[in-house]
Amino acid sequence: MPKITIDGQEVEAEAGTTVIRAARDAGIHIPHYCWHPRLSVAGNCRMCLVEVEGVPKLLTSCTTEIRDGMVVNTKNDTVKQAQRGVLEFLLLNHPLDCPICDKAGECKLQDQYFKYSAEDSRLETRKVHKPKNLDIGKHIVLDQERCVLCTRCVRFMDEVAHEPVLGIIERGDTSKLTVFPEKGLNNRYSLNTTDICPVGALTSKEFRFKKRVWFLNHEQSVCPNCSTGCPVILDHEDRKLYRMMPGQKDGEQAWLCDPGRLGFGFVHENDRPRAPLMRNSDGKLEPRTWEAAIKDVTRQMSDFVSKFGKNAVAGIYSNWSSNEEIFAFTHLITQTLGANLITSHNPRIGLVNSGPADELQIKEDKCPNSRGADVIGKSRPGGLSDFHQIIQDAHAGKIKAMWILDPDFMGRIPDKSGQKRIREALKKVKFLVIQAPLEREANSLANAILPCGTWAESEGTFVNEEGRIQYFKAAFPPVGQGKPSLEIIRLAATATGKPLPYATPYDTFRTLAGVVPEFKGLDYSDLMPEGALLGSGQTVAVPVTESAEDAVASPA
Secondary structure: OOEEEEOOEEEEOOOOOEHHHHHHHOOOOOOOOOOOOOOOOOOOOOOOEEEEOOOOOOEEOOOOEOOOOOEEEOOOHHHHHHHHHHHHHHHOOOOOOHHHOOOOOOOHHHHHHHHHOOOOOOOOOOOOOOOOOEEOOOOEEEOOOOOOOOOHHHHHHHHOOOOOOEEEEOOHHHOEEEEOOOOOOOOOOOOHHHHHOOOOOEEEOOOOOOOOHHHOEEEEEEOOOOOOOOEEEEEEEOOEEEEEEEOEEOOEEOOOOHHHHHOOHHHHOOOOOOOOEEEOOOOOEEEOOHHHHHHHHHHHHHHHHHHHOHHHEEEEEEOOOOHHHHHHHHHHHHHHOOOOEEEEEOOOOOOOOOOOOOOOOOOOOOOOOHHHHHHHHHHOOOOOOOHHHHHHHHHOOOOOEEEEEOOOOOOOOOOHHHHHHHHHHHHHOOEEEEEEOOOOHHHHHOOEEEEEOOHHHOOEEEEOOOOEEEEEOOOOOOOOOOEOHHHHHHHHHHHOOOOOOOOOHHHHHHHHHHHOHHHOOOOHHHHOOOOEEOOOOOOOOOOOOOOOOHHHHOOO
8 A cells, every 4th residue: 555654643544545545544633625535626715725745836635636655744844834825815804703703613614713724804894794594495495605615515515415406606715505496405314414414504503503512521321212313422411412413423524314313302291200100009109118109019910920920020121221221120020029921112203203205314213222121121131021911911801911111102002993993902901011201102001101211311222223232321311200221121120129130221231141141242342433243243343433041031
């Protein structure tokens, strides 16, 4: 492979690699605006100019391919002067509205001005003004004055979203970004343009003026709104989730669909139960302490097993549950409580409908852990009980008690006739426990409601459609007195006098990996930063760049 020297450092890269990419892979930053590692090269911002020894003029590093023996300078006086000139040109007519710009704090123009220029403007005439606050789509606002004409958004809509509705019109200092006549920026991937915009020209209506970015905290997570499992960063402050931003995928910033990244509203729904609820003798749900609720629930579940047998009590988990929750819940139902029936509720319906599948990101399965639920269920000796048989037995009065771990059990039944059939079956169950973060229709039938955290309030792992095990971390605690599902399961096992042999999500995953063959040899450290494939037993190694038995057998 060709070897080049960049700022005195020897760098080796494959033939055909551009200077800017070779430098970045070697940890050398070359400032840029128009270049993006996942888009075609435009070479129009000129910020990435470098000096190549033997060449009489500066070259754009994004368009210049390396050759063996090339010597590149990115920091000498000639390059620095060119960088200052480019920044002066870009800032010549740029509006001075940083204090009200949503990009403030993460704006490349701000950052590079202070790092590479920090000089006063020499403009003595009025700035050229352009239209501001233009509504160009369902989620997007355009400020033409702030645009530096990098064309990242234009190329994204053309090359990635395959809906070329953006373009640059006019010439010189009147050039501006616009949306095509009678078109709108309404593609399901439109908000990616705000991510890749290096300035505040394109901003999100949903996040606009909501929070200054430097107040936000950031946690690594996974989008739960389909089985793709896009890596995301949860931006939050004071127990409120403000936005989901793309994380790293294959060493680069991921793309996110609009429905997925905006589909976290259920985290802050007002009707989420704030405390454990138990139905009293008058038939009304009333708040209880966790100690009282857990004691009552486990006592009654155990009594039904003792009186009516192991096949009279059933546990149902879902493909919205984490691997750790599924594993521990199976242990709780089958080992701790001694019931025989455990199954998975695996509809392809999620809490957010992102629309039909496409070839880019969106999958038909709108749930985050269908693959994990399937793998763990199949690893149990004898497999899982049949979901429809359990519902049929409940309808016949054979199931006396049932514990459901699902964020929206009834809402995820695909048709109204199915909902009616299952509703009638649940009415026949004498003691129904719903462990969920939301208060939806099934809760009206429950004898006990145990409020658990959403995925944003929990720690654990999902397995996406391709079989990649992905780690997510809690951004903040559940609302009110709610607890993470795994903690509720642990409390329930402890209340019976048979505590789980693992306490934390980390310990649970380690135990799971010792029982379920596909997870063998893995722990959380193997899942950083981008996950590990089922059956790999080793880290999926990728570089990080700038830009984030029976219980299923018995593990005891």
